[in-house]
Amino acid sequence: xxxxxxxxxxxxxxxxxxxxxxxxxxxxxxxxxxxxxxxxxxxxxxxxxxxxxxxxxxxxxxxxxxxxxxxxxxxxxxxxxxxxxxxxxxxxxxxxxxxxxxxxxxxxxxxxxxxxxxxxxxxxxxxxxxxxxxxxxxxxxxxxxxxxxxxxxxxxxxxxxxxxxxxxxxxxxxxxxxxxxxxxxxxxxxxxxxxxxxxxxxxxxxxxxxxxxxxxxxxxxxxxxxxxxxxxxxxxxxxxxxxxxxxxxxxxxxxxxxxxxxxxxxxxxxxxxxxxxxxxxxxxxxxxxxxxxxxxxxxxxxxxxxxxxxxxxxxxxxxxxxxxxxxxxxxxxxxxxxxxxxxxxxxxxxxxxxxxxxxxxxxxxxxxxxxxxxxxxxxxxxxxxxxxxxxxxxxxxxxxxxxxxxxxxxxxxxxxxxxxxxxxxxxxxxxxxxxxxxxxxxxxxxxxxxxxx
Amino acid sequence: xxxxxxxxxxxxxxxxxxxxxxxxxxxxxxxxxxxxxxxxxxxxxxxxxxxxxxxxxxxxxxxxxxxxxxxxxxxxxxxxxxxxxxxxxxxxxxxxxxxxxxxxxxxxxxxxxxxxxxxxxxxxxxxxxxxxxxxxxxxxxxxxxxxxxxxxxxxxxxxxxxxxxxxxxxxxxxxxxxxxxxxxxxxxxxxxxxxxxxxxxxxxxxxxxxxxxxxxxxxxxxxxxxxxxxxxxxxxxxxxxxxxxxxxxxxxxxxxxxxxxxxxxxxxxxxxxxxxxxxxxxxxxxxxxxxxxxxxxxxxxxxxxxxxxxxxxxxxxxxxxxxxxxxxxxxxxxxxxxxxxxxxxxxxxx
Ligand code: HDD
Ligand code: HEM
Ligand code: HEM
Numbered sequence: 035x036x037x038x039x040x041x042x043x044x045x046x047x048x049x050x051x052x053x054x055x056x057x058x059x060x061x062x063x064x065x066x067x068x069x070x071x072x073x074x075x076x077x078x079x080x081x082x083x084x085x086x087x088x089x090x091x092x093x094x095x096x097x098x099x100x101x102x103x104x105x106x107x108x109x110x111x112x113x114x115x116x117x118x119x120x121x122x123x124x125x126x127x128x129x130x131x132x133x134x135x136x137x138x139x140x141x142x143x144x145x146x147x148x149x150x151x152x153x154x155x156x157x158x159x160x161x162x163x164x165x166x167x168x169x170x171x172x173x174x175x176x177x178x179x180x181x182x183x184x185x186x187x188x189x190x191x192x193x194x195x196x197x198x199x200x201x202x203x204x205x206x207x208x209x210x211x212x213x214x215x216x217x218x219x220x221x222x223x224x225x226x227x228x229x230x231x232x233x234x235x236x237x238x239x240x241x242x243x244x245x246x247x248x249x250x251x252x253x254x255x256x257x258x259x260x261x262x263x264x265x266x267x268x269x270x271x272x273x274x275x276x277x278x279x280x281x282x283x284x285x286x287x288x289x290x291x292x293x294x295x296x297x298x299x300x301x302x303x304x305x306x307x308x309x310x311x312x313x314x315x316x317x318x319x320x321x322x323x324x325x326x327x328x329x330x331x332x333x334x335x336x337x338x339x340x341x342x343x344x345x346x347x348x349x350x351x352x353x354x355x356x357x358x359x360x361x362x363x364x365x366x367x368x369x370x371x372x373x374x375x376x377x378x379x380x381x382x383x384x385x386x387x388x389x390x391x392x393x394x395x396x397x398x399x400x401x402x403x404x405x406x407x408x409x410x411x412x413x414x415x416x417x418x419x420x421x422x423x424x425x426x427x428x429x430x431x432x433x434x435x436x437x438x439x440x441x442x443x444x445x446x447x448x449x450x451x452x453x454x455x456x457x458x459x460x461x462x463x464x465x466x467x468x469x470x471x472x473x474x475x476x477x478x479x480x481x482x483x484x485x486x487x
Numbered sequence: 488x489x490x491x492x493x494x495x496x497x498x499x500x501x502x503x504x505x506x507x508x509x510x511x512x513x514x515x516x517x518x519x520x521x522x523x524x525x526x527x528x529x530x531x532x533x534x535x536x537x538x539x540x541x542x543x544x545x546x547x548x549x550x551x552x553x554x555x556x557x558x559x560x561x562x563x564x565x566x567x568x569x570x571x572x573x574x575x576x577x578x579x580x581x582x583x584x585x586x587x588x589x590x591x592x593x594x595x596x597x598x599x600x601x602x603x604x605x606x607x608x609x610x611x612x613x614x615x616x617x618x619x620x621x622x623x624x625x626x627x628x629x630x631x632x633x634x635x636x637x638x639x640x641x642x643x644x645x646x647x648x649x650x651x652x653x654x655x656x657x658x659x660x661x662x663x664x665x666x667x668x669x670x671x672x673x674x675x676x677x678x679x680x681x682x683x684x685x686x687x688x689x690x691x692x693x694x695x696x697x698x699x700x701x702x703x704x705x706x707x708x709x710x711x712x713x714x715x716x717x718x719x720x721x722x723x724x725x726x727x728x729x730x731x732x733x734x735x736x737x738x739x740x741x742x743x744x745x746x747x748x749x750x751x752x753x754x755x756x757x758x759x760x761x762x763x764x765x766x767x768x769x770x771x772x773x774x775x776x777x778x779x780x781x782x783x784x785x786x787x788x789x790x791x792x793x794x795x796x797x798x799x800x801x802x803x804x805x806x807x808x809x810x811x812x813x814x815x816x817x818x819x820x821x822x823x824x825x826x827x828x829x830x831x832x833x834x835x836x837x
Contacts, residue, residue: 090594097590100546101583107550111557112575115568122561123790130558130797133551134804140547141811144540149818152825164811201796433635434572447580451587458591461598 040437041113051448052106055099057405060173061225062092063166080249083471098455117420117430123196124189125182125204132175139168174214181213185282186421209278216275219268224401226261231398234391246468262371269364280329284338286415289349290357293339300325300337308351349415356411363404491784494559499770501555505548512545513610514664520607530680533672540819558797563777563787570638578616585609618656622649625710626779648705655698662691670751675826716772723768730761
């Protein structure tokens, strides 16, 4: 492997690992807040217990999310110094503001956890709101850098030098709102379905109609409602993201759809594998005209095909599969809450059958998978550019060689962290059962948040 | 003051704040490991009580530092990013293990001992590597030929100056953290822990001062340009040593607020001023070079429009965050209910 490929793989692996914790780190505080607010509304102690248990999980995940994020942030400079030199001049604002978001999250997270029993309820809720805002803002701001890589604005290049820098124009680049919105909405979707997964798994294991069963069912219902709302919003906004690709990065859309010839009435291609030789997508379902309609709201929208560009500028063609995977999962995640609604409200059943529970159990991991697909699609689909039509990936990379050892070292650390975080979570929740927490919540003067048997 | 000078001052400020917070952070982790088995003195307990709410905040400072480098001096970031690939990656790997196992050790109480050891040992190695950035910027170990920059790791790790820096970083980490924890445990009225940390500080103070002198000696041979410019400010250096002596006295004088001997709060303040003065001298002598001799604050400076925008966010960010920091401080550094909690440590961690 050449060093550029190793650098790309190393950074991609870091991001792929960080994003799991980061996305859940955005989604969970929102769920915690929802539970706290439900408690304020219903005064039902079980919601406090939910918030507490999710907080513990969140704190453990932060233990991996923060260091891997630190790696990501520093590795950008270490592996892509050419890229960061441009970023430093034109697009440093989001990184800079993100620091404040990190501080807000870190300060108030500690306050929410370690001072929970010493501060009044309103201060606790405010702290939690600030944690949620901090997490959301980090995601939105870092995504803004990614958005700008696709639609770079706010500067000109003259004789290879950057001039006319307008940092706020760069900040408000055309795809900022849509892209950041998509990331935020998909993170809330993911947070909700991760909770739904765990609750469904618990329902599977718990005896019907016990107190614990009702606790988990309540959590499942809450997460399905939140997940249903946000998966729908994610899809609507995802559609808009695709329209932006049509406008600003047409080769990415062409690669996503395996479209070689520029045409109006272009078909939407689902499934299959893009074949470079025969220039078609094999084993796929074609829905005539649909792509043109989705891209521009009318059937005679002309969608550009890959042959518009020289082959060196094509993104890798496997992104078609990633795109399909994301959209497929997105559609499924809209259907699952509807299924629950149908079953519970319209068919008036008391209990979910195992086949429904198993789809719920799958939903969390699938949402995380959709996040991975979406990001790898978005970053790899931008190739061969780091800054679209301004800076190539090859020119961004470090001139250092022998990166293989580093790749192995980082991969090993991610394996260690990944395995131990799962182990620690299982250990903690085995030791601290729902019964313990419910019991603690009912007694006055016993710390709930500080507790850790 | 020119914009570039203003920018490097801000950067220097971040470096100083991070250096102080990080030494407290990594040092507390180390002490929590060392006194793990001595449950009766509560020394570990005190270290954890400080560490649990603060490590996240401290970590954010290192990210702030990296971001400040590339926002303010993009081409310095290019050079530093290129030459620091190996040491930077080593720091990142250690930092990842350290932070994660620190959190895990507070959650998985049965496995606390091995987890505390992993985070304690990785934590104490990090300052040694972090400080290596300074000798690297002195330029001796960087090969600037044919338009590329490469770090000569062999040369770096066979240099006496590098080891003086490493020794200084580790002894200072232990010194400053034991001081802070002495103060912290005195406020918490944990006098046994106070005695332990006071003793550690008394041993480590002279060692870190000796290391600082060793840095100057080796600097004279390896980076004379820097040594000479630092010596131009001899008065400051001497004042810094005077503050060291004041700090030392603070540990031996009788207490005015009651309790056992020593005024650790005075010592913490005096020693912080000592480090502040010394690093001012170092920082000023380093100018105008960021990486000697190729990268200066002028030729690496960012676009003026970007600088103005960034600077505006510093002011806005500080205004927004300050109340947050203050609230944080009152809850964890100054609230007797937190400092003196009676529960065993298992019940106080996330
Ligand atoms: C739970 C996760 C999730 C789900 C269900 C979806 N997405 Fe997505 N998608 C993401 C998570 C995501 C993401 C990981 O957050 C990405 C990666 C980069 C980005 O901006 O968001 C993304 C990127 C992304 C892009 C590329 C943007 C770019 O390259 O700049 C498009 C066109 C879509 N999405 C479209 C959709 C559509 C039409 C969906 C229909 C259901 C959909 N997404 C569901
Ligand atoms: C968090 C989820 C993300 C994932 C999973 C991800 C994934 C990847 C992958 C797989 C690559 C290698 C692409 C290739 O060379 O084929 C890559 C490259 C890159 N990504 Fe992302 N990325 C993520 C987020 C971001 C964000 C938010 C930014 C903007 C700051 C970003 C900036 C870059 C850059 C600069 C490169 C290197 C140059 C390149 O290959 O284009 N990534 N990422
Ligand atoms: C869009 C994808 C990303 C999202 C949604 C995201 C979100 C987050 C969140 C919520 C945190 C807080 C910790 C946690 O909850 O786990 C975090 C930490 C962090 N992230 Fe990411 N991040 C993303 C990509 C990136 C990228 C590309 C970088 C590198 C530039 C990065 C750098 C960091 C850093 C430095 C931290 C640690 C902050 C600290 O020390 O407090 N993130 N991220």
